[in-house]
Amino acid sequence: MLNEQGPQKARSVIDIRGLSLTFETNDGPVHALSNVDLDIREGEFVSFIGPSGCGKTTLLRVIADLEKPTGGEITVNGVTPEEARLARAYGYVFQSSALYPWRTIADNVALPLEIMGLSASERKERIARNLDLVNLGGFERKYPWQLSGGMQQRASIARALAVEPHLLLMDEPFGALDEIVRDHLNEQLLKLWAKTDKTVVFVTHSIPEAVFLSTKIVVLFPRPGRIYDVIESDLPRDRTLDIRETPEFLKIAHRVREGLRAGHSYEDS
Amino acid sequence: MTSASLTLSARGVAGTQRFLAYAITIAALFALPLASHADGPVVAGMSQLLLGAALLAGIGLLIGFGVQGGRLLDLMLLAVSGVTAILLLRFVAAYPGTVKGGFWALVVALWLSSWLFVERLSAWDVTDRAAKRAIGLAIPLLFGVWVLVLWELLVTGFGVPKILLPAPSDIGLRFASSIPTLWADFRQTFLKAVLIGYAIGCGAGFVTAILVDKVDFLRRGLLPIGNLVSALPIIGIAPIMVMWFGFDWPSKAAVVIIMTFFPMLVNTVTGLASADRIQHDLMRTYAANYWQTLVKMRLPMALPFIFNALKINSTLALIGAIVAEFFGTPIVGMGFRISTEVGRLNVDMVWAEIAVAALAGSAFYGLVTLLERVFTFWHPSVRG
Numbered sequence: 001m002l003n004e005q006g007p008q009k010a011r012s013v014i015d016i017r018g019l020s021l022t023f024e025t026n027d028g029p030v031h032a033l034s035n036v037d038l039d040i041r042e043g044e045f046v047s048f049i050g051p052s053g054c055g056k057t058t059l060l061r062v063i064a065d066l067e068k069p070t071g072g073e074i075t076v077n078g079v080t081p082e083e084a085r086l087a088r089a090y091g092y093v094f095q096s097s098a099l100y101p102w103r104t105i106a107d108n109v110a111l112p113l114e115i116m117g118l119s120a121s122e123r124k125e126r127i128a129r130n131l132d133l134v135n136l137g138g139f140e141r142k143y144p145w146q147l148s149g150g151m152q153q154r155a156s157i158a159r160a161l162a163v164e165p166h167l168l169l170m171d172e173p174f175g176a177l178d179e180i181v182r183d184h185l186n187e188q189l190l191k192l193w194a195k196t197d198k199t200v201v202f203v204t205h206s207i208p209e210a211v212f213l214s215t216k217i218v219v220l221f222p223r224p225g226r227i228y229d230v231i232e233s234d235l236p237r238d239r240t241l242d243i244r245e246t247p248e249f250l251k252i253a254h255r256v257r258e259g260l261r262a263g264h265s266y267e268d269s
Numbered sequence: 270m271t272s273a274s275l276t277l278s279a280r281g282v283a284g285t286q287r288f289l290a291y292a293i294t295i296a297a298l299f300a301l302p303l304a305s306h307a308d309g310p311v312v313a314g315m316s317q318l319l320l321g322a323a324l325l326a327g328i329g330l331l332i333g334f335g336v337q338g339g340r341l342l343d344l345m346l347l348a349v350s351g352v353t354a355i356l357l358l359r360f361v362a363a364y365p366g367t368v369k370g371g372f373w374a375l376v377v378a379l380w381l382s383s384w385l386f387v388e389r390l391s392a393w394d395v396t397d398r399a400a401k402r403a404i405g406l407a408i409p410l411l412f413g414v415w416v417l418v419l420w421e422l423l424v425t426g427f428g429v430p431k432i433l434l435p436a437p438s439d440i441g442l443r444f445a446s447s448i449p450t451l452w453a454d455f456r457q458t459f460l461k462a463v464l465i466g467y468a469i470g471c472g473a474g475f476v477t478a479i480l481v482d483k484v485d486f487l488r489r490g491l492l493p494i495g496n497l498v499s500a501l502p503i504i505g506i507a508p509i510m511v512m513w514f515g516f517d518w519p520s521k522a523a524v525v526i527i528m529t530f531f532p533m534l535v536n537t538v539t540g541l542a543s544a545d546r547i548q549h550d551l552m553r554t555y556a557a558n559y560w561q562t563l564v565k566m567r568l569p570m571a572l573p574f575i576f577n578a579l580k581i582n583s584t585l586a587l588i589g590a591i592v593a594e595f596f597g598t599p600i601v602g603m604g605f606r607i608s609t610e611v612g613r614l615n616v617d618m619v620w621a622e623i624a625v626a627a628l629a630g631s632a633f634y635g636l637v638t639l640l641e642r643v644f645t646f647w648h649p650s651v652r653g
């Protein structure tokens with residue numbers, strides 16, 4: 001870690017070296033990840049993009065200690081992923097909202113806070129603040145099944161944010177939403193990130209989404225899953241949706257697309 | 270409402286309703302000549318029956334010709350049907366086993382008119398929630414009353430021997446005159462054996478399910494044994510329980526425990542396994558411990574399964590307790606009463622006990638269903 005000496009470089013949040021993960025299945029081993037090296041620093045917004053089945057979710061789950069690697073090393077906040085999880089170092093947003101239907105929206109957001117043992121007044125304050133953040137103020141008493149899919153997903157983001165983690169892991173959180181809602185949530189997410197200096201790791205299938213949000217884009221390759229390209233974005237930190245028309249944006253998008261193409265043709269051959 | 274609103278309209282009545290209306294008319298008209306030509310001395314009550322037939326035929330014609338009377342006409346239909354039913358009941362009570370064809374034609378007309386009324390009632394367009402609920406209640410209630418009336422008319426009209434099937438009125442009289450006995454039996458069987466056995470059986474099944482779920486060797490060891498016990502025939506267990514726990518209610522409660530334990534165990538184990546991976550992962554990311562995961566996620570997920578077992582068991586418990594009393598009991602209890610009164614050919618007492626069992630069983634089941642609605646309001650099958 002030579003470059004970490006420089007004062008301008010932020011602290012390393014996730015450090016992955018030579019990471020491999022092989023699932024033993026009935027049809028033989030599946031090499032989901034092979035020899036992955038990645039360094040994610042504080043305040044970065046990192047997107048994983050790549051063809052379906054290339055191991056994006058698996059990599060995110062390894063970081064979250066939902067999956068144990070079979071080789072290599074990984075630290076989160078300088079400790080093992082398990083220690084980081086037990087210290088509640090991250091918030092995880094799943095692809096589906098996974099809200100509990102017997103709890104109101106407010107009570108769903110309160111769930112992790114109850115588990116953490118926060119006081120009722122502290123819970124109340126965090127619920128209100130985070131629901132406002134995702135524009136769900138006024139829906140506290142509704143049940144998840146009374147809300148649209150987009151609202152449910154926003155509630156699940158509020159639930160992850162309520163833990164107030166420095167690290168946010170998001171697995172295609174907007175995958176099932178329409179273009180307009182998605183744009184809107186992207187903007188809100190970016191604002192939140194710029195405001196709070198959180199580190200975000202974000203899985204997506206959408207090139208514009210990845211380029212718009214990220215400071216670093218990781219293109220993955222399938223079979224076995226590994227990193228093909230890491231693109232550092234030099235777009236300004238506070239961006240608006242208009243940036244998607246600029247040449248700088250299109251240049252980065254082009255490079256991402258090239259990487260994805262390579263991955264796909266690799267898969268076809 | 271005035272007669273001015275009883276206007277003629279060809280489009281007023283839907284197809285099946287019109288058919289029903291004509292059928293009532295025809296059936297009632299059949300009753301007219303047959304009743305009036307009844308042989309023998311002039312039969313008292315015959316003129317009243319004629320009145321019933323005329324009323325039914327009249328209202329059938331009104332509706333059949335598409336007179337639009339709205340709800341007033343529908344209520345008139347109900348009133349006419351009710352009056353006819355009372356006349357028929359009085360008539361058949363006076364001449365049990367000797368009624369003729371005209372009487373039965375009128376019974377058919379009454380049946381059709383009740384059907385027509387229910388059809389029209391369900392077509393009432395009400396927006397008020399209370400009114401909706403009242404109509405939702407009225408339809409099964411009317412159906413129940415109708416079954417009792419028909420039962421009474423058939424059994425008395427054909428002169429069916431009481432041993433085979435007593436009329437509802439006989440059962441009702443017997444019920445009213447034996448309330449102290451019925452209450453003592455109910456207390457012995459339902460309030461003691463059923464409720465206590467049910468609570469212990471369901472509670473033990475639930476606790477065992479949680480243990481089985483947590484400790485793997487218990488799952489492999491206990492589930493097959495539980496399965497085996499639940500397959501034991503009740504007529505084999507009941508005498509053994511009497512030998513173990515004596516003649517009084519504890520031996521019956523033991524039978525109930527054995528019957529209710531396994532459904533609760535299996536359903537709860539299934540329910541606890543019903544959470545999917547993403548929900549477990551979610552609790553894992555919060556670093557939730559075993560009890561937090563159990564209480565905040567897995568038990569609520571299991572509730573629909575648990576209530577399923579509670580409902581099944583509410584029926585099983587009553588059957589178990591009553592049947593178990595056939596194998597030795599003190600001289601009180603619903604099962605005891607049924608077995609001894611059958612021996613004495615007091616069939617109406619047997620039916621009175623059956624009525625108690627049916628009422629208690631339905632109320633018990635209804636209560637559990639009500640609780641289910643309260644606690645699993647969020648489940649797609651309830652919130653629909």
Ligand SMILES: Nc1ncnc2c1ncn2[C@@H]1O[C@H](COP(=O)(O)OP(=O)(O)OP(=O)(O)O)[C@@H](O)[C@H]1O
Nearest residue numbers: 023025030031032051052053054055056057058059
């Ligand atoms: N629990 C598991 N057991 C066996 N194989 C698995 C398991 N989870 C994932 N895999 C395999 O690992 C590979 C990577 O899966 P992963 O879900 O990480 O892909 P992904 O990039 O997230 O795909 P998508 O874009 O479709 O979500 C796939 O081949 C998948 O079949």
Ligand SMILES: [Mg+2]
Nearest residue numbers: 056057058171
């Ligand atoms: Mg995935």
